[in-house]
Amino acid sequence: MAVKFFGQFLVEKNIVTRDALLRAIDLQDQNNLKLGEMAVSMGYLTAADIQRAHNAQMSKDMKLGDLLVEMNILTISQLNDVITRQKNTHLYIGEALIQVGALTSDNLQQHLIDFRADQSPYVSEGIELPCSIANSNIWEMTADLTYKMITRVLDLQFRPGKCEQLTIINTNFMMAAMDFSGDVEARYLISVSELLQKKIARAILREESVECEPPEVLEDTVMEFVNVVCGNVAAKASQMGVIININPPVAIRPSVEGLKVPAGHTGFIFPIHAGDGEKMQMILLIKN
Amino acid sequence: MEKKKVLIVDDSLSVARQLERIISESGDFVSAGHAKNGAEAIKMNHSEDPEIICMDMNMPGMDGLTALRTLSVMDKEVKVVMVTSLGGVGDKFTEALKLGAKNVISKPFETDDVLRILREL
Structure with a gap:
C-alpha cells in the first residue's frame, strides 16, 4: 500500500530472502562506483583531488561534479564522460539478484511486471x-x-x-x-x-x-x-x-x-x- | 503455546494504538508496552525482555536506526522489525537490514502484512 523500491517488494513478497537482497546490494556497492571513484578509475583525477573537493564542499553547497569543474580539476567534457560511464555500467538490483543466484532472467521480467502493477497507484499525474x-x-x-x-x-x-x-x-x-x-x-x-x-x-x-x-x-x-x-x-x-x-x-x-x-x-x-x-x-x- | 512479547516503539500514539490492537487480536502475540523513542526502547527492552520489537525510524530524540545499532550490540536475541513511512527509501531500507533488522514494514501498513511478517520471524 506504500511507495516501495523493487528489492523491498521482492522481500515483502517472499520472492527473495533478506540475506540474498543484502548480497545483491553488496554486489551493487562494489560495482556502482560513485562519481569521484569512477573519475579516479578513468584516470581523470586522484584521491587527493577528491579530498580537496570534499573539503571545499564543507563551505559550498554544490554537487561534487559541479564543484570539480568549478575548481578546474575536471573539464565539463570529462564530467559528462564520467556520468555516461556510470550510467552505462550501473548494475540494477534485479540484475544483481540474478548474479547472486536469487532470481532468473525469466522470472525477473514477471516480477518487474508485478512490481509495476503494485506501484501503479502512485504513478504521478499532471x-x-x-x-x-x-x-x-x-x-x-x-x-x-x-x-x-x-x-x-x-x-x-x-x-x-x-x-x-x-x-x-x-x-x-x-x-x-x-x-x-x-x-x-x-x-x-x-x-x-x-x-x-x-x-x-x-x-x-x-x-x-x-x-x-x-x-x-x-x-x-x-x-x-x-x-x-x-x-x-x-x-x-x-x-x-x-x-x-x-x-x-x-x-x-x-x-x-x-x-x-x-x-x-x-x-x-x-x-x-x-x-x-x-x-x-x-x-x-x-x-x- | 506461549505468546511472544512485542515491544512497540513509535512517537505516534495513533500508530502505537493500531499496532497494539493488531498484536492483541492476533492470538499469537502480546504487547510488551509502548516506547516513544529509541532511548526508551533500549530501557524497555531491558525491563520487559520482548522477543520482538516493532520500531519506527523517524522519532524525536534517539531515532530508530540509532536504537537498532545499539540493540544489535546489546541484545543478540531480540528480533527487530522496522515499521516506517521511510521503508520505500532504498538507502534507509538497506541500512536497517545491514544493522540487523529482520524486515521493514512500510507505512501505511495492512494488518495481514504485519502479522505475516511477525509470524515469519
Missing part, C-alpha cells in the same frame, strides 16, 4: 504549479501523492482546487507540519477543519467513532497522516534521484491572523474541497 520554481517536479509529485494518500489512506471523497502562490496561510482548526532537508529544503503542512480532523482520526485509528478521544490523540492522527505522506514522498523522490530527509511531524495551532510565509520562501497552497464545504489544505513553503 499537476502544475502557478509559477516556475527549482525542483518543480518534486513539488508536483508531492501534491499528487498527497491526493492519492487522501483517497487510499483516509478514504475521503474530495476535489482538488487550483494551486496558488500565497503570502499568508489562512487560519484553520489545526495544522500538522513536517520539515524537509537534504537536496531540497521546505516545510510541508496539512491544515484541517475540526470535522475533517475527526474524519482523519477515524481513518487512521480505524474506529467508527472518535468522540471520546482526547485532543492529543486527534492531533496525533493528523501528524501521522503527514508522516505517512512525507515518508512516501521521500521514497518517490529517491527514485527520482533527489534525497529528502524528514524530521518528526509537529502540530501547529495558528492564530486568527494565520501564518506568514517566511522570508526567503515561496508558498504554494493546494486547496482540497471535501464534502459538506469542509476545509482542508496542503501547503508547501519552499526555501528559495
Whole structure:
C-alpha cells in the first residue's frame, strides 16, 4: 500500500530472502562506483583531488561534479564522460539478484511486471504549479501523492482546487507540519477543519467513532497522516534521484491572523474541497 | 503455546494504538508496552525482555536506526522489525537490514502484512 523500491517488494513478497537482497546490494556497492571513484578509475583525477573537493564542499553547497569543474580539476567534457560511464555500467538490483543466484532472467521480467502493477497507484499525474520554481517536479509529485494518500489512506471523497502562490496561510482548526532537508529544503503542512480532523482520526485509528478521544490523540492522527505522506514522498523522490530527509511531524495551532510565509520562501497552497464545504489544505513553503 | 512479547516503539500514539490492537487480536502475540523513542526502547527492552520489537525510524530524540545499532550490540536475541513511512527509501531500507533488522514494514501498513511478517520471524 506504500511507495516501495523493487528489492523491498521482492522481500515483502517472499520472492527473495533478506540475506540474498543484502548480497545483491553488496554486489551493487562494489560495482556502482560513485562519481569521484569512477573519475579516479578513468584516470581523470586522484584521491587527493577528491579530498580537496570534499573539503571545499564543507563551505559550498554544490554537487561534487559541479564543484570539480568549478575548481578546474575536471573539464565539463570529462564530467559528462564520467556520468555516461556510470550510467552505462550501473548494475540494477534485479540484475544483481540474478548474479547472486536469487532470481532468473525469466522470472525477473514477471516480477518487474508485478512490481509495476503494485506501484501503479502512485504513478504521478499532471499537476502544475502557478509559477516556475527549482525542483518543480518534486513539488508536483508531492501534491499528487498527497491526493492519492487522501483517497487510499483516509478514504475521503474530495476535489482538488487550483494551486496558488500565497503570502499568508489562512487560519484553520489545526495544522500538522513536517520539515524537509537534504537536496531540497521546505516545510510541508496539512491544515484541517475540526470535522475533517475527526474524519482523519477515524481513518487512521480505524474506529467508527472518535468522540471520546482526547485532543492529543486527534492531533496525533493528523501528524501521522503527514508522516505517512512525507515518508512516501521521500521514497518517490529517491527514485527520482533527489534525497529528502524528514524530521518528526509537529502540530501547529495558528492564530486568527494565520501564518506568514517566511522570508526567503515561496508558498504554494493546494486547496482540497471535501464534502459538506469542509476545509482542508496542503501547503508547501519552499526555501528559495 | 506461549505468546511472544512485542515491544512497540513509535512517537505516534495513533500508530502505537493500531499496532497494539493488531498484536492483541492476533492470538499469537502480546504487547510488551509502548516506547516513544529509541532511548526508551533500549530501557524497555531491558525491563520487559520482548522477543520482538516493532520500531519506527523517524522519532524525536534517539531515532530508530540509532536504537537498532545499539540493540544489535546489546541484545543478540531480540528480533527487530522496522515499521516506517521511510521503508520505500532504498538507502534507509538497506541500512536497517545491514544493522540487523529482520524486515521493514512500510507505512501505511495492512494488518495481514504485519502479522505475516511477525509470524515469519
